[in-house]
Amino acid sequence: MHGPFGLAAYNGESVVRLMLALSGSVFVIALSHFLLRFDMRWLSYLGRHSIEIYLVHIIAASGIRIILQKYFGISDVGIQLVSGMIVGVGAPLLLAALAPRFGFSWLFVAPWRRPSLKAAH
Secondary structure, rough: OOOHHOOOOOOHHHHHHHHHHHHHHHHHHHHHHHHHHOOHHHHHHHHHHHHHHHHHHHHHHHHHHHOOOOOOOOHHHHHHHHHHHHHHHHHHHHHHOOOOOHOOOHHHOOOHHHHHHHOOO
16 A cells, blocks of 8 residues: 555556546646636636635525525525525625725734734734
8 A cells, every 4th residue: 555545556446536636636727827818807806815715605605595495495406506606705705895894804814914913923
């Protein structure tokens, strides 16, 4: 066996999984280079706010699912998926835009990067 991946010469399944993972990584890198040719400011904006989306999307997406199901009786998977994706990305972006206006600019900043804590060290 070869470490945590279990890559032994007789273990073809592990090698296939490794090749699939590597080809997926190469595809994402190639796609990124291809997209540089186009004006993709919206995608760049999403990338700059990916931490906000990551941190808030579960609450927003599951919240809209609960609201749709409990209060409106909508249990259609398609409607829940689309609305969950829209709210799961839109709500974090809205929160990121509104946080500084209401004095919560620290909300998405690492504790060691906050100005008030830097002065204390």
